[in-house]
Amino acid sequence: MIRSFTQRLGQRNPNCVFEQLDPRCKLLIVLIVTIAIVFSNSLMSSGLFIAVGIVALFSRLTKALLFTSSFWVLLWCIFMLLFHIVMRQAISAPRAMFTAMVFKGTALIMTGLWFAVTTKLRDFTSALEAWRIPKIIILPLTIAVRFIPTLFHESLVIRDSMKLRRIAHRKRDLLKQPHLIGHSYLALITIRSLKMADELAAVAETRGLARPGKSKIFKPAQFKRNDYLSLSMLLVLIIVLIIASYFV
Amino acid sequence: MKKAMNTNSSLTNNGTHHYQEIKYSGAVFESRLRSHMDTYGWSQVSPTGYPKKVWLDIIKNGKSETNRRTAYIHVPFCGTLCTFCNFQRKPGTPAMAADYAQLIKKELQWYQNSAYVLQGRFEALYMGGGTPSLLPTDTLAGLINIARQILGLDESSEITIESTIHDLDEEKLRAMAQAGVTRISLGVQSFNTSIRRQLGRLSDKQTIYKTIETARDAGIKTISADILYRLPGQSVREFQNDLDCAVELNLDGISLYPLIAMTGTPLEKGLKTNKIAQLPNLSIEMEQCKMARNILITSGYKQDTSTHFIKEDDRNLYANVRLDDGDCLPIGCSAGGYLGPLVLMNAMDKQMYQVQISGGKTGYMASVNLPAKNRLLRSVTGQLQRGFLNTKTIWQNDSLEPEKILKERIDKYLDKGFLTKTTEQYELTDDGWCWSYNIAADFANIAKSENSNSSSAFAMPSSNISGNKTHPHALKYGKKKNGKGMRGFTIKDISVLGVMCALVIVVQFIFAMIFHITGIALIPGVMQFVMSFASCIILFIALKKVPKAGALSIMTAVYSMITMLLSGSILMGFGLIIGGVMGDITAKTIGGIQKTIPLIIALVIYRTSQTTFSKLYAFITEMTQVQLVWYLILFSIFASAAGAVAGGLAGIKLTKKITKAGVMA
Numbered sequence: 044m045i046r047s048f049t050q051r052l053g054q055r056n057p058n059c060v061f062e063q064l065d066p067r068c069k070l071l072i073v074l075i076v077t078i079a080i081v082f083s084n085s086l087m088s089s090g091l092f093i094a095v096g097i098v099a100l101f102s103r104l105t106k107a108l109l110f111t112s113s114f115w116v117l118l119w120c121i122f123m124l125l126f127h128i129v130m131r132q133a134i135s136a137p138r139a140m141f142t143a144m145v146f147k148g149t150a151l152i153m154t155g156l157w158f159a160v161t162t163k164l165r166d167f168t169s170a171l172e173a174w175r176i177p178k179i180i181i182l183p184l185t186i187a188v189r190f191i192p193t194l195f196h197e198s199l200v201i202r203d204s205m206k207l208r209r210i211a212h213r214k215r216d217l218l219k220q221p222h223l224i225g226h227s228y229l230a231l232i233t234i235r236s237l238k239m240a241d242e243l244a245a246v247a248e249t250r251g252l253a254r255p256g257k258s259k260i261f262k263p264a265q266f267k268r269n270d271y272l273s274l275s276m277l278l279v280l281i282i283v284l285i286i287a288s289y290f291v
Numbered sequence: 292m293k294k295a296m297n298t299n300s301s302l303t304n305n306g307t308h309h310y311q312e313i314k315y316s317g318a319v320f321e322s323r324l325r326s327h328m329d330t331y332g333w334s335q336v337s338p339t340g341y342p343k344k345v346w347l348d349i350i351k352n353g354k355s356e357t358n359r360r361t362a363y364i365h366v367p368f369c370g371t372l373c374t375f376c377n378f379q380r381k382p383g384t385p386a387m388a389a390d391y392a393q394l395i396k397k398e399l400q401w402y403q404n405s406a407y408v409l410q411g412r413f414e415a416l417y418m419g420g421g422t423p424s425l426l427p428t429d430t431l432a433g434l435i436n437i438a439r440q441i442l443g444l445d446e447s448s449e450i451t452i453e454s455t456i457h458d459l460d461e462e463k464l465r466a467m468a469q470a471g472v473t474r475i476s477l478g479v480q481s482f483n484t485s486i487r488r489q490l491g492r493l494s495d496k497q498t499i500y501k502t503i504e505t506a507r508d509a510g511i512k513t514i515s516a517d518i519l520y521r522l523p524g525q526s527v528r529e530f531q532n533d534l535d536c537a538v539e540l541n542l543d544g545i546s547l548y549p550l551i552a553m554t555g556t557p558l559e560k561g562l563k564t565n566k567i568a569q570l571p572n573l574s575i576e577m578e579q580c581k582m583a584r585n586i587l588i589t590s591g592y593k594q595d596t597s598t599h600f601i602k603e604d605d606r607n608l609y610a611n612v613r614l615d616d617g618d619c620l621p622i623g624c625s626a627g628g629y630l631g632p633l634v635l636m637n638a639m640d641k642q643m644y645q646v647q648i649s650g651g652k653t654g655y656m657a658s659v660n661l662p663a664k665n666r667l668l669r670s671v672t673g674q675l676q677r678g679f680l681n682t683k684t685i686w687q688n689d690s691l692e693p694e695k696i697l698k699e700r701i702d703k704y705l706d707k708g709f710l711t712k713t714t715e716q717y718e719l720t721d722d723g724w725c726w727s728y729n730i731a732a733d734f735a736n737i738a739k740s741e742n743s744n745s746s747s748a749f750a751m752p753s754s755n756i757s758g759n760k761t762h763p764h765a766l767k768y769g770k771k772k773n774g775k776g777m778r779g780f781t782i783k784d785i786s787v788l789g790v791m792c793a794l795v796i797v798v799q800f801i802f803a804m805i806f807h808i809t810g811i812a813l814i815p816g817v818m819q820f821v822m823s824f825a826s827c828i829i830l831f832i833a834l835k836k837v838p839k840a841g842a843l844s845i846m847t848a849v850y851s852m853i854t855m856l857l858s859g860s861i862l863m864g865f866g867l868i869i870g871g872v873m874g875d876i877t878a879k880t881i882g883g884i885q886k887t888i889p890l891i892i893a894l895v896i897y898r899t900s901q902t903t904f905s906k907l908y909a910f911i912t913e914m915t916q917v918q919l920v921w922y923l924i925l926f927s928i929f930a931s932a933a934g935a936v937a938g939g940l941a942g943i944k945l946t947k948k949i950t951k952a953g954v955m956a
Contacts, residue, residue: 073856081861114808121810155857179780184849186789187796191853194790194797200642225941229825232794233832234949238640240790244783245639246656 060269061102062161066170068270069158072277076154079281085142086291087284092146094280095153102161104153111152115145164189186243194236201231323573324728325549327597327676332735333668334634334659345660349630353406356631359617361415361609362442364395364434365626366423367641370458373480373491374557375519375550378421389430394645395623396437401652402620403441407630413442414617415449415608422478424454428466435470442620449473449513449608456494456502464509474513474605475506476546482536483529486522489567491557496536503540513605515544520579522550523558524568530579531586538590544605546598547583549576580725597676597727614673616666616686621655632666634659663688664696665738671697675731678724681716700734780845784837791833792849798825815923816930819902823934824941827894831942832949838885840875843893847871866904870897891939898935902928 064072080091099108119141164185171181210227324330349355368383368391383391402408416438426434435450444450451474452467459475467475477499481487484495494502506514518537520530537545550570552559561567571579584594592600595607596614613619613629621628624644627636636657638644647654661669670686671693680701682693701717704710709723709730719727780788802825806812834842851867854860874893878884884893906924 070856077855077861114804118807121808122813125810125813151858158856179785179845180848180852182782182785183789183792183845184852186786187792187849187853190790190793191796194793198797198801225825229798229828230945230948232798233829233945235642236790236794237787237832237836237949239643240787241783242638242640242643242656243790244781244786 059101059103059161061098061157061273063269064273065266065270066162066166067173068266068274069162070170071274073154073158075274075277075281077151080147080151083147083284084288085139085146086288087281088142088146088150090280090284090287092150094277095150095157098157099153102157104157104160107156107160108149108153111149111156112145115148118148119144159188159191190236190239193239194232197232197235198228201228201235320726320729323549323576323726324732325551327728329728330672330676330731330735332732333661333665333672333738343654343658346630346633346635346655346658349633350402350405350407353410355407355410355618357616357618358411359612359615360411360413360620361417361612361617362413362438362620362622363609363626363628364416364418364423364438365621365623365637366391366395366418366420366426367624368425369420369422370425370455371491371493373478374561375490375553376556383421383425385425385427385430388425389427391623391641392426392430392434394641394648395434398622398648398652399437399441401648402622408442413444413448413620414612415451416442416444417609418450418452420453422455422458423452424458424463428463431463432466432470435467435472438622439471444471449606451476451515451609453478455492456499457492459502459506461505461509464506464511468510472511474515474544475511476544477503477514477516479516479537480519481522482533486525486529489523490519500540503542513543515546515599515605515607516540516542517546517548519548519550520583521571521576523562523570525571525575525579527575527578527582531582534583534586538586541602543602544595544607545587545592545600547580547600548598549580577725581721584721584724594678594724596678597724597731611677614677616670616673632661632663634661663691667691667693667696668735668738671734672731675719675727675734678719678727679716680710680718683715696737697734700737704730780837780839780842784839784842787833787836788842788846789849791829791836792846792853795826795829795846795850796853798829816926819927819930820934820937823898823902823931824938827898827935827938828942828945830894830897831890831939832946834884834890835942835946838883840879840884843875843878843884843897844868844871847874847897860905862907863901863905866901866907867897869904870900873897873900887939887943891936894939895932895935898931899928902931 076091076095080088083091096108099105122140122144123137167188168181168185171184172178205227210223216224366388367381368388369381370383372382416435418435423431431452438444439448439450448471450472452472453476455478478492479499480490480492482496482499487494503514503516516537518533520533522530550558552562552570558567562569587600588594592602595601595605596610599607599610601607609619618630619628620630621635621637624637624641625639627634629635634657635655638647638656643656647656667685667687671680674680674685680697682697685693687693701710704723705712705717709720709726710717711720711723712718719730723730799822802821803812803818806818806821812818830843830846833846847867847870851864851871854867855864874895874897875884877896878889878893881892882889884890906927
């Protein structure tokens with residue numbers, strides 16, 4: 044799943060309206076959806092879940108949507124079972140908990156994933172620069188966003204090599220030998236990360252990123268009709284859901 | 292020349308032992324430059340143009356202006372690590388090297404049938420490392436055959452392989468000769484067995500003699516050996532014994548290098564702690580250098596380059612073509628080379644290199660398009676390393692006036708007696724040869740004076756003396772490249788903070804997934820402890836690498852923005868920012884983030900703030916209803932603090948391990 048997701052990052056659909064929105068518009072959408080979800084009730088979170096699901100389908104994130112939803116459903120089941128078995132009592136409102144966990148959780152994560160997957164790093168940077176966020180934050184943020192998939196990949200490689208060498212390779216080792224996992228995994232991934240950072244710095248230096256002076260942005264961030272339209276649609280949806288919640 | 296110097300093992304003002312301190316008062320140069328990397332001042336250029344377009348144009352369309360071309364293949368594995376070496380290499384096995392050879396083949400295949408390769412023949416192929424002879428015999432032979440086929444190397448081409456003595460046996464040597472290897476460069480370093488052991492070399496003197504004899508019998512045409520001087524505690528007499536052995540063996544080529552105590556090597560550590568005898572001082576080194584030249588020339592050798600002496604059988608083509616402004620196609624990870632005006636370097640790490648060549652070569656890690664003047668200076672340094680300077684034959688174009696550019700320095704060195712004028716060119720004198728890197732570096736620095744404010748990919752700061760730099764083949768990031776709004780952080784600091792931030796997120800995500808799926812997350816405090824431990828251990832290392840005020844705030848700000856984007860945890864995001872800033876301020880107040888205890892306290896503050904804020908929602912909504920939640924939240928905060936302390940302590944241990952691995956420079 045993670046492998047296919049990291050591969051998906053490199054293949055963006057140029058014809059999808061949702062993928063072509065201005066990064067600032069996308070950021071605003073993420074922010075609005077996040078705030079709406081935090082303060083939402085069941086109806087509103089269900090509505091936002093459906094809306095986010097439609098966007099995810101259009102942006103070819105079906106697998107990620109299914110995975111995230113299944114993950115939350117699985118978590119919900121675990122919670123229900125644990126409460127039932129360990130605490131010897133059932134949760135009073137399982138449906139409310141389902142809505143809170145599955146709908147809210149999926150909508151939140153999918154919005155973030157949609158942003159991360161459909162936004163080119165260069166566009167993201169120029170959008171943040173347009174908002175006058177300091178370079179000292181933009182640069183590490185850009186690097187961190189870029190390297191999250193790479194480090195996921197690295198983690199998988201380390202896991203594979205640990206399996207190959209039969210080091211803490213069984214699931215029960217998580218409980219039996221957590222120190223060994225930490226020892227082998229954390230040390231390796233940290234060394235890899237530091238080496239990557241060194242290489243990256245050399246590349247950045249070569250590309251002239253460290254030079255003083257303002258860099259020229261060839262594709263400046265710009266709000267277009269589709270951006271205004273998407274934001275308006277989202278706001279209308281939230282207003283409709285708030286009104287509907289009031290009546291239901 | 293009048294020389295007055297102190298010993299190279301002296302006490303500095305603060306009482307620390309400073310074995311590298313060498314002053315050469317009264318002479319032209321204060322210290323001796325010992326590596327060709329010291330002469331790379333011409334590489335101090337701002338990135339210009341669009342190098343990818345240039346190299347693609349050269350390779351795809353064959354638009355190379357030079358007819359002389361060589362190739363370099365780098366094999367970054369060694370069976371044993373020498374104590375003095377900090378080149379781009381790591382311990383490896385023949386199997387690992389064989390695996391890596393597949394990547395080399397892939398890169399070679401990318402060049403196959405390109406217009407550049409078809410345009411003309413390659414004069415030389417050099418396999419260096421690491422230890423290319425670590426490759427299993429069949430793999431090595433297969434790789435050479437493919438390289439010969441693709442690069443069009445014929446009978447007259449020179450194919451060199453670097454090797455240790457202990458890697459070679461009769462079978463391998465015969466296979467190498469059969470595959471077309473014409474020259475081997477043996478890392479002898481010294482014939483004195485005890486010195487060899489000190490340097491991390493395995494074989495003894497008898498084995499060296501036997502291997503060289505076997506190599507000759509196997510049909511290797513040219514045998515060259517590297518010999519070191521300025522070895523710890525080495526006298527002039529001891530070095531003379533090594534030279535006598537080399538002459539006795541009738542080697543075709545002899546490379547003489549002064550030992551450099553590279554930063555981070557076991558040798559340097561041994562010298563610092565006085566576990567290894569001090570290096571000979573500059574007067575002994577100069578005596579060794581001059582004596583070597585006298586002995587070898589008397590024995591029928593000719594000085595070919597600053598470090599290499601040859602007999603008629605050793606053409607030393609690779610070095611000569613490179614120094615003669617020829618092309619050098621870099622192949623393999625961390626291989627560097629030139630294509631016309633371009634200076635190129637492949638990714639230094641094997642995995643990055645693998646990514647770079649998977650699905651066709653996508654690029655080089657670094658590519659710099661040299662301006663005309665810098666290219667001229669590269670040519671000048673090349674000639675000076677070959678012992679002469681000819682203003683007619685150096686690379687130039689119509690816009691340049693070499694005589695005018697070089698005049699001041701030529702006059703200076705004629706005056707000092709390092710250069711002499713013949714009818715056609717200037718030539719290095721005996722003294723000039725010994726100081727050839729200093730002279731070449733001085734000429735190369737003509738470029739520096741004009742580009743002092745620009746960034747550089749391959750720059751070597753002028754104050755650097757060989758041995759004080761971190762890595763001879765590593766890219767230099769420059770001392771300080773503070774762009775607008777960088778607030779004292781270099782691009783390297785930013786890279787470390789960014790990548791480590793990504794690591795914190797990835798590790799936390801993986802732990803969160805595992806803990807939620809297994810239900811461990813429901814055990815009060817466990818999740819907070821582990822997450823806090825995992826994030827703090829990484830933050831500890833990141834902040835040890837970038838010990839600057841504000842680094843924690845930057846990391847937490849970035850972390851919080853990504854957390855807010857990906858998980859929508861606004862409260863946690865705010866908690867992260869506030870925690871980071873508070874941690875930073877506290878650390879600064881109690882002694883600075885570079886110290887271990889303030890750093891751990893800062894991490895505790897950061898983590899507890901983050902947990903408090905992320906629990907704020909539950910705190911506000913549920914504290915009045917269920918008192919148990921109250922205690923659980925407090926328990927979580929304590930668990931976070933404990934996790935942060937444990938993470939910090941584990942970080943100390945991990946930092947030591949990483950430092951040992953040579954990453955934590």
